[in-house]
Amino acid sequence: MSRFAGDEFTAAAVVFAGEDPPRGGPGGEASRVSRDLQRLRALIVEDELLVAWHLESLLEDLGHEVCSIAPSAEAALNDFRTLEPDIVFMDVNLGAGPDGVETARRLRRETPVPIIFVTAYGSSQTRAAIHDAAPGSVIVSKPVSASDLHAAVEAALKTRH
Amino acid sequence: MVDNRATTLQPVLETALDAVVVMSPDGLVADWNEVAEQTFGWSRTEAVGRNLADLIIPESFRGAHWEGLQRYLATGEGPVLRRRIEVSALHKEGREFPVELSITPTEEAGQLIFVGFLRDITDRRLSQRLLEVRARDAELLFRITAFAAETGSFDEALATCLQTICAVTGWPIGHVFVAPSGGHGALTPTAIWHPPGPDEFDPLRRVSSEIAFASGIGMPGRILASGEPEWMSHADTDPAFLRGEVARAVGVKAAFGFPLKVAGEVVAVLEFFSAEHAPPDHDLLLTVRTIGEQVGRVLERRQAEERLREEKRALEHEIGERRRVEAHQQLLLGELDHRVKNTLAVVTGMASQTARASRSIEEFRASFLDRLSSLSRAHGLLTAHHWESTALRALAEEILSSYVRAARPQVTITGPELLLAPKEAMAMSMILHELITNATKHGALTTPEGRIEVSWDVGPAAHGAEVTFRWRETGVAGPGRPLRKGFGTKLIEASARMELGGSSSVEWRPDGLEQVINFPAQTRGGA
Numbered sequence: 001m002s003r004f005a006g007d008e009f010t011a012a013a014v015v016f017a018g019e020d021p022p023r024g025g026p027g028g029e030a031s032r033v034s035r036d037l038q039r040l041r042a043l044i045v046e047d048e049l050l051v052a053w054h055l056e057s058l059l060e061d062l063g064h065e066v067c068s069i070a071p072s073a074e075a076a077l078n079d080f081r082t083l084e085p086d087i088v089f090m091d092v093n094l095g096a097g098p099d100g101v102e103t104a105r106r107l108r109r110e111t112p113v114p115i116i117f118v119t120a121y122g123s124s125q126t127r128a129a130i131h132d133a134a135p136g137s138v139i140v141s142k143p144v145s146a147s148d149l150h151a152a153v154e155a156a157l158k159t160r161h
Numbered sequence: 162m163v164d165n166r167a168t169t170l171q172p173v174l175e176t177a178l179d180a181v182v183v184m185s186p187d188g189l190v191a192d193w194n195e196v197a198e199q200t201f202g203w204s205r206t207e208a209v210g211r212n213l214a215d216l217i218i219p220e221s222f223r224g225a226h227w228e229g230l231q232r233y234l235a236t237g238e239g240p241v242l243r244r245r246i247e248v249s250a251l252h253k254e255g256r257e258f259p260v261e262l263s264i265t266p267t268e269e270a271g272q273l274i275f276v277g278f279l280r281d282i283t284d285r286r287l288s289q290r291l292l293e294v295r296a297r298d299a300e301l302l303f304r305i306t307a308f309a310a311e312t313g314s315f316d317e318a319l320a321t322c323l324q325t326i327c328a329v330t331g332w333p334i335g336h337v338f339v340a341p342s343g344g345h346g347a348l349t350p351t352a353i354w355h356p357p358g359p360d361e362f363d364p365l366r367r368v369s370s371e372i373a374f375a376s377g378i379g380m381p382g383r384i385l386a387s388g389e390p391e392w393m394s395h396a397d398t399d400p401a402f403l404r405g406e407v408a409r410a411v412g413v414k415a416a417f418g419f420p421l422k423v424a425g426e427v428v429a430v431l432e433f434f435s436a437e438h439a440p441p442d443h444d445l446l447l448t449v450r451t452i453g454e455q456v457g458r459v460l461e462r463r464q465a466e467e468r469l470r471e472e473k474r475a476l477e478h479e480i481g482e483r484r485r486v487e488a489h490q491q492l493l494l495g496e497l498d499h500r501v502k503n504t505l506a507v508v509t510g511m512a513s514q515t516a517r518a519s520r521s522i523e524e525f526r527a528s529f530l531d532r533l534s535s536l537s538r539a540h541g542l543l544t545a546h547h548w549e550s551t552a553l554r555a556l557a558e559e560i561l562s563s564y565v566r567a568a569r570p571q572v573t574i575t576g577p578e579l580l581l582a583p584k585e586a587m588a589m590s591m592i593l594h595e596l597i598t599n600a601t602k603h604g605a606l607t608t609p610e611g612r613i614e615v616s617w618d619v620g621p622a623a624h625g626a627e628v629t630f631r632w633r634e635t636g637v638a639g640p641g642r643p644l645r646k647g648f649g650t651k652l653i654e655a656s657a658r659m660e661l662g663g664s665s666s667v668e669w670r671p672d673g674l675e676q677v678i679n680f681p682a683q684t685r686g687g688a
Contacts, residue, residue, distance in 0.1 A: 047584070048503070049591075049655050050510030057513055071659040093503075095584055120502035123495055142506035 040064045040153070043085035045103060046118070047071040047095045051142070055089060055118065058149050073098035077106060085113065087156060090137075092119040092126060101126075105133035114156035118144055169269060170276065180260075180279040184213045186234055188227070191274055200260075200281050202253030217279075219251045233266070242266060250279065258283045298448035301329050305452050309459040316353060319421070322431055322456060323355035330445060334362050334413075335433040336369055338381045340426075347373035348381050348430055361411055365434070368407045379403040380418055381430045388427055390419035390450050392441040396434070408434070415439040419449040422457040423464070504540070508533065518648035532594060535560050539590035543583050550580040553589065553630075557615055560593040571606065576617035579628065585680070588660035589630075595649035596632050596676060605634035605673050612636045619682050626682035627663075634673030653678070 042064050046052035049071075056066045067083045070076035072094055080088065088107065092100040104115050115134050119126065120142040130137055136159045140152045170192065174181050180197035184190060193208040201208075201217050208216055214223040233239040242264050250260040261280045266273060308321035323335035335355045338348040350370045358366055374382035380402055384391050396402040396416040397409045408414070418432035431453075511532050519525035538559045542551045557574050581589060597606075597613075605611030614633040619626050646654075650667070653676065657665035663680025 047660065048507055048510070049588075049652070049659050050514060051503075051506045052510075052659070053655075054506070054510030054513045057517065069659070071662075120499045120506060122498060122502070142502045143509040144506070 040086040041067045041083070042087050042089060043067060043076065043079055043083065044069045044089045045071075045073075045076040045094070045100060046089070046091040047093075048091070051091075051118075055144065055149075058144070058146050059089075061146065062150060062153070064153075071095075073100075073103040073106070076103050080107060080111070080113075087153065088113055088115045090115055090117050092117060092121050092130075101129050101133045104130070104137065108134045114138070114159060116140060116152045116156050118142060173276075177278065180281075182208075182213065182217070182277040182279060184275040184277065186230070186273050186275075188212055188214060188230060190216065197279070200279065201250070216253075217250050219249050219257050222249070239264075239266070247282065250281075259286045294444040297329055298444060298451075301325060301448055302452060302455060304329070306455045306459055309456045310463075315460060316351075318456060318460060319351075319353050319429060319431070320355065322421075322452065323353065323433075326431070326433060326449065326452070327355050330433070332433045332435045334365070335431060336366070338374065338430045338432070340385060340428050340430070347375045348385055349373050362413070362434070363411075364407050365404065365411050365413060368404055372404070380416060381432060384418050384420050384430045385427050388420050388422065390417065390446045390453075392417040392446055394440055395438055412436050417442075417446065417449075419446070419453045421453045421460075423461045424457075428457070428460075507536070511536070514648065514652075528598075531598060532591070535590050535594035536587075539587055543586055548583050550582055551586045553579040553581055553617060556581065556586055556589055557593055560590050561597050561615070571609075571611060572613045572615065574615045576615075577619060579617060579619065579682075585661060588656045592653050592656055592678065595652050599647075599649055600634060605637045608637050610636040611673070622679075622681070624681070628678075628680050628682045630678040630680075632674075632676040634675070637673045638671070 042059050044052050044055050044059075044066055046055065046069060052069045052071075056069065059066055064087075067085050068079040070079045074097065076088075076090075079085075088104075090100040090104055094100055094103070098106075100117065100119070104117070107113070107115065115137045117130055117137055117139045119139065122141055127139060130139060138152045138156045138159070140148050170181075170183065174183075174192060174194040177194060177196060180200040181192070181194045182190065182197050183192035190208045190211055190213050193203070193205040195205075197208070198204050203216055214226050218226050229239060229241060233242070241262075245261055245263045247259060248262050249257045250262075251257055259282045261282050262277060264275055264277045266275050268274065304325045305322050308325065309318040312318045312321055319337045323337065327333065327335050333356075337351045337353040339351055340346075340348055350372060352370070354366055372379075374385070376382055377386040380391055380393060380396075383401075393399050393402050393416045395414065397405055397414045399405065402408065402416060408416075413434040413436065415435040415438050416432060418430055420427040421429040421431060431449075512529055515529040515532060516525050519528060539556065542556060542559055545551075554574060554576065561572060561574075600606045600611075600613060605613050612635045614631070614635070616633075617628055617630040619628050621627070654665050657663050657678045657680060661678070661680035663678060665676065665678045667677075668675045
């Protein structure tokens with residue numbers, strides 16, 4: 001296993017391990033920033049495959065487990081009820097069907113589980129809609145870095161406690 | 162009695178301020194004072210002893226005078242006696258003039274006489290007439306300018322002018338011609354008449370509606386040319402009135418007209434017709450001239466107000482439009498920000514996942530740049546179609562072209578017209594890229610005999626139509642099923658499932674692989 005250093009790539013996201021790279025494990029920036037955090041089971045709600053995989057990699061590098069990637073609101077609610085994750089990473093735009101804000105609103109009716117929005121929508125209207133649907137949710141802007149993600153998880157856990 | 166003036170009347174005759182005429186029962190002048198001399202032009206010497214009627218009563222009233230005298234003598238009744246009346250009197254020069262008259266029968270030395278007091282009221286009549294004219298003109302001006310200010314349109318203002326002038330002057334019919342804008346060309350008739358008809362003037366309306374008066378031609382044309390009112394006392398016979406024939410047919414005998422001016426330019430000519438010959442009423446002409454100017458000013462002011470309102474509306478519209486443009490720009494900027502961030506997120510994911518699947522920097526660089534190029538091509542196609550949809554054929558040709566250009570006969574693309582939503586197009590671009598990359602490295606494009614058939618069709622499925630996409634490689638000794646799934650294989654499977662909402666399968670045949678992807682047709686979703 002080798003990794004690049006330097007600014008060209010998102011921190012901790014570039015790990016060479018052949019066709020089926022091991023994820024997470026000791027070493028690397030993501031691992032360093034994650035050692036104070038508990039291991040969480042995460043549900044990623046994201047309809048963009050490469051973005052979802054990247055987020056999965058970052059979370060695994062931070063020492064967490066991704067229990068599922070749901071590309072839609074329906075899949076997200078189903079996976080949440082089945083898998084009972086500790087934390088949810090939510091995209092806003094989920095293509096056809098309910099968006100991430102509406103999905104969070106429905107989730108909030110069932111559980112206080114922390115929700116971290118990972119979105120390219122930075123407008124105040126979107127933020128207001130998110131806080132209306134799921135008050136206390138943390139928002140991270142795309143493209144997301146390991147340090148952003150680490151800080152977001154910490155903030156979300158504090159909100160929970 | 163000329164030399165022997167009645168003693169009782171003498172002081173009256175000498176001191177009266179009015180003309181005093183004494184008449185005997187036989188109708189002869191018995192006495193005549195100095196004021197009577199001045200009033201009627203006859204000296205006392207000329208008058209006394211002559212028939213009074215011949216001297217001072219207009220011929221048309223002499224019969225009535227004689228009958229009244231005889232009735233009084235016979236019955237003692239005289240309805241005009243002992244009260245003031247106004248009648249016409251005759252001057253020695255033959256002209257008639259108005260007088261105020263009172264006649265009292267009395268006796269002088271036992272004989273019946275009639276004492277008449279007469280006062281020339283020409284000045285009073287003129288004053289009255291002047292007052293009436295001024296009152297009429299003031300009423301005209303007031304009514305017309307007030308109506309013109311209140312009416313909603315130019316045509317309504319014109320109709321109001323006609324109606325009011327007809328009502329106040331007693332002239333029965335009026336009409337409007339309008340001038341061409343810019344002041345050039347002929348006056349054209351309007352349908353604005355008062356009264357609108359139908360009545361006996363219809364032939365005049367019909368003829369007038371068929372005539373356009375050039376400047377200087379006919380009464381309307383002369384008014385247009387001069388900008389001044391015109392009066393025609395005998396329109397029915399005056400050759401300068403071009404509609405004389407129809408005027409005679411309908412009984413029109415006199416006419417006048419005046420211009421309506423806005424900013425000094427004649428915009429309309431109003432004409433009126435009378436069933437009686439009428440001498441020029443200079444007061445009325447002055448008044449209608451003023452009316453034309455006043456109404457013109459009102460219209461001018463209203464036009465200016467309308468222009469201001471129009472400019473205000475245009476300004477408000479422009480401000481609103483600018484705000485809408487700014488809001489739209491803000492929306493576009495927001496959407497651009499979102500799209501850029503989203504694309505950067507995809508590229509970041511692509512980089513990280515490619516890096517994880519690469520054994521060296523060189524391998525990473527080649528794979529990443531190839532994938533980035535495919536992503537860029539798909540973006541280009543979607544942008545060309547405003548990010549609405551793109552055809553699968555165009556997408557396949559775009560993605561595959563750089564790989565197969567040198568050996569194009571090796572690849573065939575067949576399938577019906579199929580439009581993909583942006584998200585589907587992005588997913589299919591990644592799938593096509595992974596398939597062609599694999600074919601180049603391990604499959605059909607590693608040998609000149611290799612062939613790739615790319616095809617699709619749309620058929621019925623359990624929940625609506627379904628697209629079946631096939632990638633069939635032949636002519637190559639298949640490398641066989643790999644021991645582990647590579648990144649490309651995972652990407653194809655996951656894209657088919659997550660982004661297309663479908664499924665994928667791959668069959669490893671001896672002469673090459675066949676990849677089949679099924680997904681719902683006409684699915685649409687945002688990127």
